[in-house]
Amino acid sequence: AQSVTQPDIHITVSEGASLELRCNYSYGATPYLFWYVQSPGQGLQLLLKYFSGDTLVQGIKGFEAEFKRSQSSFNLRKPSVHWSDAAEYFCAVGAGNTGFQKLVFGTGTRLLVSP
Amino acid sequence: GAVVSQHPSRVICKSGTSVKIECRSLDFQATTMFWYRQFPKQSLMLMATSNEGSKATYEQGVEKDKFLINHASLTLSTLTVTSAHPEDSSFYICSASASGGPSTDTQYFGPGTRLTVL
Numbered sequence: 727a728q729s730v731t732q733p734d735i736h737i738t739v740s741e742g743a744s745l746e747l748r749c750n751y752s753y754g755a756t757p758y759l760f761w762y763v764q765s766p767g768q769g770l771q772l773l774l775k776y777f778s779g780d781t782l783v784q785g786i787k788g789f790e791a792e793f794k795r796s797q798s799s800f801n802l803r804k805p806s807v808h809w810s811d812a813a814e815y816f817c818a819v820g821a822g823n824t825g826f827q828k829l830v831f832g833t834g835t836r837l838l839v840s841p
Numbered sequence: 842g843a844v845v846s847q848h849p850s851r852v853i854c855k856s857g858t859s860v861k862i863e864c865r866s867l868d869f870q871a872t873t874m875f876w877y878r879q880f881p882k883q884s885l886m887l888m889a890t891s892n893e894g895s896k897a898t899y900e901q902g903v904e905k906d907k908f909l910i911n912h913a914s915l916t917l918s919t920l921t922v923t924s925a926h927p928e929d930s931s932f933y934i935c936s937a938s939a940s941g942g943p944s945t946d947t948q949y950f951g952p953g954t955r956l957t958v959l
Contacts (some may be wrong), residue, residue, distance in 0.1 A: 758946070760947075762950070767953070767955070768952055768953065769845075769847075769934050769950040769951050769952040769953045770885075770934065770936075770950040771950070772947065772949070772950075775947060777946065816884065816885070828875065828887045828890060828900075829875075829887070829948060831884045831885045832884060833883065833884045834883075834884055
């Protein structure tokens with residue numbers, strides 16, 4: 727069965743500093759990997775996804791993530807954080823065509839941005 | 842594109858009553874819709890998967906008689922919480938995947954519905 731670990735519950739980053747949010751997954755085959763962002767009281771917005779091909783994936787809002795099969799990781803990065811990036815970030819893994827199959831989510835990392 | 846709406850955004854009801862939550866795909870046809878539940882400061886837990894015109898598939902531990910799901914059209918799925926109790930208070934989020942086109946492999950999420958049962 728798939729599982730996702732986000733080891734950091736909270737992260738505080740100064741505005742303008744770089745960011746890396748960690749995500750490790752467990753899945754026997756090639757995973758479909760996603761990062762979503764959730765603002766307070768809101769639904770989830772897709773930041774980026776990896777299915778195959780180039781292991782460095784570019785997303786919206788200046789985010790990118792790198793798939794590392796040897797480390798079972800899919801860490802999210804941003805070179806310069808803005809105050810509006812403060813939110814909850816969820817990594818998720820799916821099997822096969824995730825339009826029709828369930829996603830398994832990590833427990834989330836809350837990003838706080840300090841002035 | 843790929844916008845999903847939910848209604849209502851917030852609902853407060855008395856214990857023992859039933860509440861219906863709607864999930865609509867606004868600009869695409871959703872063959873499959875998913876219902877998730879999220880407790881405060883926790884992750885999303887899948888409750889059920891529904892395909893248009895068929896019965897929903899519930900995850901283990903989810904009471905299908907309590908959480909009624911109907912996916913009557915390609916743009917609408919409803920979740921009815923029957924005989925709601927305070928422990929059903931939660932944030933309910935739906936997602937939908939598009940049939941056909943390049944977005945069949947991605948779920949698009951609605952903004953969620955905050956249910957409070959008094």
